[in-house]
Amino acid sequence: MQLHETIQEVFGSAGALARQDGSFRPRAGQTQMAVAVAQTLEHGGALVVEAGTGVGKTFAYLVPALLSGERVLVSTATKALQDQIFARDLPILRKALGISLHAALLKGRSSYLCPYRLELAQADETLAQHPAQWRQLERVRQWAQATDSGDITDMPGYQERSPLLPLVTSTRENCLGSQCPQFSGCFVNKARRQALAADLVVINHHLFFADMQVRESGMAELLPTVRAVIVDEAHQFNETGVQFLGQQLGSQQLVDFARDLLKTGTRMARGMANWQVLAHDLDTATRQWRKLAEAVPPGARLNWQGQAPERLDASRWQTALQELQAPLLAVEQALRTVQSGEPELQRMLERCLGLHQRLVLFMQPPVAGMVRWLEAGLQIKVLESPLDIAEAMQPHWGPRLPTEQAALSDHHEQALSPEPERAWIFTSATLGADASLRLFTQACGLEQAQVLQVASPFDYAQQAALYIPPHLPKPADPGHTEALARFSQQAIARLGGRTLVLTTTLKALRQMAQSLRTALAHRDDITILVQGEGSKQQLMERFRQGSSMGDAGCVLVASASFWEGFDAPGDALQLVVIDKLPFPPPHDPLMQARSRRIEAQGGQAFQELFVPEAAVALKQGAGRLIRRETDRGILVIGDTRLLHMSYGRRLLASLPPMRRLASEAQFQQALEQLNRPPAG
Structure with missing residues (x-):
């Protein structure tokens, strides 16, 4: 029996879902979507499904994924939806279908406790001067001894905006990777190992694009290579991708770097450079740059097509950028003299070089085909991105990723033997305003995809x-x-x-x-x-x-x-x-x-x-x-x-x-x- 035929039975009035849950009722739209997903998983290609509220789209794509025998990646828009799929929906379906498929949940670095940064925070004497934060830190330490996943959102009393979180979690910029002294106990590394061994991995769109960037840079990929990818809440996919396919530089990045420079330099290379002056000069230049936009209303986005964002003085803007470059060059020179053999100092140098590279980009005219702007708030951020993800993503919608094709071409012809085409499923309750869902498909380069609209069952x-x-x-x-x-x-x-x-x-x-x-x-x-x-x-x-x-x-x-x-x-x-x-x-x-x-x-x-x-x-x-x-x-x-x-x-x-x-x-x-x- 083919997968799509099995699916019709599962969603039937006497199927596995009905036997598991007495309140389950077959819904024609849900079955229609599930069959379409199953056929795409069987034969490959791209499927775009707009499923109205109440269709039950999560089960409609999870059931075929679980029964397909494929390794499947499920990407959602938010961490909350990730948790819902992993902790609620998958256990229900595994029980109903009678399968023991191995699933994994993977989030970005900032969602996991970093044991090494927790160790550094505990040794930070300045933190001990703030009793409230020190008590919070002690609670984190106690939780760290008991947690298995390290998922910071599971910690009792978790507060999303707590100023302590950046001190006990890592980012792409400050993570030391395999050179970290606590690498063996790294929760991020543990979650990735579990993902590499899993049959189904639940991630979010931010992590999807972050992984794509790492893979294309020639570094080891974060996520398992899979043949089937399901993108839920797909209406946010393009805008998330636009953020990752561009470049950005923010005053908060520079302030954080100056703070970390002072701490790391003082701790690991005291007396080998005047870290306090270097950090102060960078912080001062950053604050002067930020002041240029202090009259801009918070949340405003200023177009930037010339030498400076609209409404800002071009001469003062360019001068501020040049005055940012000088302390970055001084920091770079200092770090080059001390970083040999010290992973943390090497990472600080890499961060410095990355910040300088982005600064140089924004000192030049905008790149053709890109859009550039400034975002204002308590901090400022400058961004340059493509208008959409279509051009960058179209090669990925084919049978194999470009990197895979290149690797396979080095082997014999039989290595290119027929394999099921890569399967991509995109779904959301709202994807467009016409039958072709053109607003979504055009922005994502999916004009050739099969499109299905499933109406809500509600009266x-x-x-x-x-x-x-x-x-x-x-x-x-x-x-x-x-x-x-x-x-x-x-x-x-x-x-x-x-x-x-x-x-x-x-x-x-x-x-x-x-x-x-x-x-x-x-x-x-x-x-x-x-x-x-x-x-x-x-x-x-x-x-x-x-x-x-x-x-x-x-x-x-x-x-x-x-x-x-x-x-x-x-x-x-x-x-x-x-x-x-x-x-x-x-x-x-x-x-x-x-x-x-x-x-x-x-x-x-x-x-x-x-x-x-x-x-x-x-x-x-x-x-x-x-x-x-x-x-x-x-x-x-x-x-x-x-x-x-x-x-x-x-x-x-x-x-x-x-x-x-x-x-x-x-x-x-x-x-x-x-x-x-x-x-x-």
């Missing part, structure tokens, strides 16, 4: 309604956010919370949050949560708790990452409010460069880029509302352009097929129905 016409308030001011009107807040607070009051408000800007987020808190201050039974007042995971858990905390429900006002990955099924969430159509920022350097390319080819950037991007983001936001077959809710979009502009019909068509509410009266009636128990 949106019964479960959800869409309302676009026609009386709201235009989105560009200064009074728009306040008017939407007034409209929303009435609905929130009737529902007793149970609302997610998604904004397109942080300014609107702050204004909406303040307005709702003021208007609903008298309601003790409603809790207003705001992005930034806790981690995403903490806010999501608090929102889900709802009435269990003594509240009728919560309201969460959020932006950015909350448009996706926020999951609150059931009665905890019954109203989603989106303030405006999520068009990409028109002044974003990458979007500007992509627009210029489209128009140079005779296309229309707004129709071919901005509208599809908005459609994908809108689908992601709307997808927060209905997460289960029993969920009910209303989606409110406070943007009348959907009703009056020519592109409004395209954007509405991209949404799930919810029933449309045509009037305020119908909206109020729908709210009232949500307050009643569901029929049956």
Whole structure:
């Protein structure tokens, strides 16, 4: 029996999944996707699947992967999804399928405790002067003696933004590799060995591209060479790749290097150079460089096509870069005189050379075909990247990687004997706005891939309604956010919370949050949560708790990452409010460069880029509302352009097929129905 035939049995009403879980019900879309994945694993090639919410795409690709007999790499967008697949989904499926396949979880270096850096931190006298950090360090030390994986997120009391984490974890820049004194106990090395021996490895997109860079540089690869790769949450794949295929230099990198230089030089080569002066000069030059952009609003991205980023003085900018070069050259000279035979000093020299190389790159005009910009914040960062990953990745979508083809060509002809073609599967709930999913496939160089769209099994016409308030001011009107807040607070009051408000800007987020808190201050039974007042995971858990905390429900006002990955099924969430159509920022350097390319080819950037991007983001936001077959809710979009502009019909068509509410009266009636128990 062929794999795709076995898959149909597994997902059938009497199959392995149904026998394992009495609540399992066959879903035509899930089976359709699983069969397509199985056929791709059997025959090779590239498959792109857009699977609507509720399809069950994770099982639809994991079951064929587990039964294929292939070594499989699964790449996800986030560490949280990695953990979910490895710790929850795989154990369930292994038990249901009756297999003992060996799986491994692999994250980047910064996710693992570094025993050597922990040792250095414990010996750091300056750290002992800070009691709170010293107590945290002691807790890390105790946990280090008991942990098997070294995964820092498993540590009790783990805090993602703890200033202690960089002191007890390593990065690509400061890792000593096989020359580390603690290499035998290295958790990263242990995780990689497990990955090399595993049948299925779960990684994330950042690690995927980091491994590709290492492999192409001629160094030993981080991940096992596999014939089958599955990319989940693929809508983030291109943007992640763009980061890795370019170059970047940030003030934080330079400040960290100056700090490490002082510590390492003083500890290992005291008296052989004036490390304090060298570190001070580099730190001072870095701070002067950063000051040039101190008037730029945090989060802004400045286009850089000439000698300097827009809005910055070109002469002062170039002078600041030259003044950065001098201390780097002085550090390089000092390290060359002392680094012989000392791995840590050798690594410091390599870091210095890498920083200098990137600085020289940014002192030159931008490379043709690349886009360059500055990102502002507490620190600044300059970046240069390709517009997308298509050109770099197209060779990889073939039967073998270029490096493998070169190696095989050194052998006899029979070494090139027929082998199953490499299989690539890409999937997400939101990949495009048309039947060809062109927004995704073109950016990734996958125009020749097989494309499959699987609709959600949810009955949106019964479960959800869409309302676009026609009386709201235009989105560009200064009074728009306040008017939407007034409209929303009435609905929130009737529902007793149970609302997610998604904004397109942080300014609107702050204004909406303040307005709702003021208007609903008298309601003790409603809790207003705001992005930034806790981690995403903490806010999501608090929102889900709802009435269990003594509240009728919560309201969460959020932006950015909350448009996706926020999951609150059931009665905890019954109203989603989106303030405006999520068009990409028109002044974003990458979007500007992509627009210029489209128009140079005779296309229309707004129709071919901005509208599809908005459609994908809108689908992601709307997808927060209905997460289960029993969920009910209303989606409110406070943007009348959907009703009056020519592109409004395209954007509405991209949404799930919810029933449309045509009037305020119908909206109020729908709210009232949500307050009643569901029929049956």
